[in-house]
Amino acid sequence: MNKFFSTTFASLAVLALSVTAPAFAASPTDSPSSRSDSDPANRPVIGLQYEGPIKVVYQCTRDEWKEGVSKPLLYLKKLRGYYEKQGIDLDQLDLRAVFHGDASTHILTDEAWNRVKNTDTGNPNTKLLSELKRMGVHVEFCDSRRQKEGWAKADIHPDVLLAAAAFARVIDLQHQGYAYIRF
Template sequence: MIRSFTLAISATAILLVMTGSTAMAQSTTSDPQGNERPVIGLQHTGPIKVVYQVSEDKWKDGAGKAFLYLKNLRGFYDKQGISASDLDIRAVVHGDASSHVLTDEAWNRVKGVDTGNPNTKLLSELKKLGVSVELCDTRRKREGWSKSDINAGVLLTEAAYARIIDLQHQGYAYIKF
């Protein structure tokens, strides 16, 4: 009896695999480029809480890459019809990315240039969009920067890792950048 049951289960499994393979082959044949593949859309439309950990000195298009991606994320949610009141996006900056939030004057002094911080405009835009940018105060002190060396729109947080953990306990989704 057990052997008959096992054979029946095996035969059913083989039949399912063969049927699935045939269906897959048919769908591939009818759409060889995969143009009819579904795209998963948003399933949760708010409230949305996310914290970016920004620690690497990465650049794209002349600005801090993480800040560009934050702006793009905010824009994506706008296009999906998600209101600003349903969004709480934060960036906790520390490590090698810390200089990205310096004022123009401090940037020039620290980097030995006279161009100003390439992120100044983007930081202002993020603030207007409701994105909160925070700098690890421990890092600021270690670098010897005064509080006035930090862009006025950037908040100071006591310790980056502790802040990220705290935000995660408050329900923020975590993204490492």
């Protein structure tokens, strides 16, 4: 009896699909020239579909600058601002950046920056690092790289956390569900 009902149900499902299939066929008004998505001026913009929790980790290795500051730090600030403008509950947002490689100097204190760069200007990222901390963004630095460079822990900006090893930290965060972005 179960086999009878299963077979009958499957046959009815196929019949229903075949009867309703023509309703999905393109009509003359759905031609490419009449659809708004074929008009570049009227194409849709995809908005946010997922509201959280949102977890992101930036792996920051390149010595890139924009608007006079570290490009990954600036983009972290912009991403956080975007989510805020979209009405995302900031308690649902966890942004992190793990610095190492050529981007290592981006997270130095003013004094260490001056010493390493042989200047007296101070680190252009100092204000941005403190601002990101106030915004709830976590900036981390590879402690292995710090040791390799011969920098003291006090040379790292006080709002930056130390991670034992950058690659291992990024992998750990990915296993915790963080989306990965590379800079």
